[in-house]
Structures are given as structure tokens and as C-alpha cells.
Amino acid sequence: MSGHGFHVHGPHDHELEHAAHASKGSHAGQLAVVTAVLATVGALFAYMGGATQANAGLYKNDAAIKKTEASNQWNYYQAKSSKQNLAELAIELAPESRRAFYVDEVKRYKAEKNDIKAAAEKLEAESKAFDQRSDEQMHQHHRWAQATTALQIAIAMAAIALLTRRKWTEYAVYGLSAVGVALGAAAWFHL
Template identity: 50%
Template sequence: MSDEYEIHGPHDHAVEHAGAHSAGPSASRIAVMTAILASIGAIASYQSGANENLALFYKNEAAIRKTEASDQWAYYQAKGEKQNLAELGAALSDPASAAHAKFVADIVRYNAEKEPIRAKADALENESKKDNDVSESLQHQHHRWAQATTLIQISIALAAITLLTRKKWLQTVTAGIALIGIGFFVAAWFGV
């Protein structure tokens, strides 16, 4: 119905007047800063979680490689024990006997079989160390992302309080904490 009339009460005028005059230009700057900080905080929060998941993945891979290396070392040790028994058999047997020749052949065979097992165990331990180092690096970076997220969230909360109290010194504190949070964000981004 186009014939309806709008009737403004005294409170409507007061609300419009307060909204138009009380916020001031600093409120809009704080609102924009809050929106930007919320976006940066969201990115930092996502990266923090992603880094933590990757760190856990590499830590798990390191544990798997360490277990495989342990298995190889046990296999290496078993071959060494068999070689020792063959050496004992060769020492106790008659050098002219067929048993002695078999023991000597076993000594040579076990000695040759041990080297590839040792090399594989060493390689698995090196892989485990590399995966563990990557995990530690990602965990460190995760902490930087988490610190950035926390400081940015604190600055957003302070920005809200600044809007309510209109204290200039609180706005400076808010901006300072936001800058520190952004500093942690940049440090995390570059892996520092």
C-alpha cells in the first residue's frame, strides 16, 4: 500500500542522530582494521592446523622408518649370530672334513648377507631422522602460526573494547598488538 504514512517517534530521531554523529572516522578505521585482522587471523588459524597435521604425519613416518630400521638391525644381528655359530663350528671341526668346508662357506655367505642388511638399516635410520627433522620444523612453524592467531584474536577483542570506550590509548595498544601478531604471521609465512 503506497498510501501508508511513516511516523517517526522521538527515539528514531535520537538513534539516527547518535549513529550519524557518535561513531566518528576512527570507528570506521577500527572496523576496517578488525575485518582485515579477522581475515589474517583466519589464514593463520588454517595454516596452524595444516602445519600441525603435516608435523604429525612426518612424525608418524619417522616412527615407522625407525621401526623398520630396528627390524633390519635385528635381522643383521641374527645373521651375525649365525656367522658366529659357523665360525665356532669351523673352529671345532676337522679342517679336512666336509662339515668344516660347509662352515667356512656359511661364514662367507653370512658375512656377505650382512652388509646389504646393514646398509638398508642405516638408510632407514637416515630417512627416519629426515622425517623427524621435517616434523620438528613444521611443529615450530605451527607454533608461530598459533601465536599469530592468538595475538590477532586479542587485538580484535581490544578493537571492540576500543569502539565501546573510545579511548585513544587503547586504540594504540590494539594497533601495537595487531602489528606484533602480523609480525608472527610473517615469521610463520617465511618459516622463521
């Protein structure tokens, strides 16, 4: 440029000015940062989803163990019932001198059965509690998975937005990001 108001452009000056004006309106840097943040948050959500799924499996396993223990107690209860029935039959068939022994046996089996029944019912309740905890963890896992999926789609949309430079794709990135974060919050608060 000369001092007399006469301006001469070099061959590349026009392209540089055009690129500078285009980059001011572009959100490429902002989208790159948003993508990095989304990837980080998505990784955390994926970790939480995996952890809740593992917990659900552990609780389900504990429920099965307690159910088996309860079943064993009910089988023991049934065995005591059979012995009680035989003792009751023996009262009728045994000579008078042995009847008192079998009456005492019937009383003993009844008392033992009450304790066994209480233990079996306690184990069944524990099994149900573990099943419920497993179901809650699976529900939370699904929320984490939904949040992770929404963030992954937002990241893919960010790449499309960078390549196409379409405004609606940027809006889709922010919208899907908001959905993903909301689902993550729902998972965090067990909703």
C-alpha cells in the same frame, strides 16, 4: 533560520550537531573494517597453524615407521651375526671334510650382514630426516599459533576501543595487529 540572521534551533538539532562532530573524530567505522580484516587474516593463520600441526604429526608417524623398519633390519643383522658365530664355531668342531662348507657360510653371512647394515643405517637416516621435518613443522605451527593469538587479542581490543572510545586502546589494536602480522610473516618464511 530566517533571512535576517536570526537562527532558531529545534529541540533535537543540538544533539544531531553534537553527534555529527563526535563521529567525525571517531574511528568506529575504521575499527570495524580493521576488525573484519583481522578476523579474516586470523582465520587464514589458524588454518595454516592447523595444517602445519597435522604435517608434523604425519612426519613424526613416518619417522616412527622408519625407525621400526630400521630396528627390524638390526634384528635381522643380529640373527645373521649369530648364524655367523655358529658357523665359525662349526669350523673348529666339524670334521675336515665339512670345514670348507662352514668357511663359505661365514663368508656369506659377512656379505649379507654388510647389506643388512647398510639398509638399517639408511632407514635410520630416513627416520632422522622425518623427525627433523616434524620438528620444523611444529616450530612453524607455534609461529602460526602466536600470530593467531596476537590477532585475536587485537580483535578483542578493537571491541574495547569501540566501547570505551579510548585512544590508547586503538593504539593497542594497531600494535597487536602489527605483532600478529609480523609473526605470521615469520611463520610464512620459516623463521
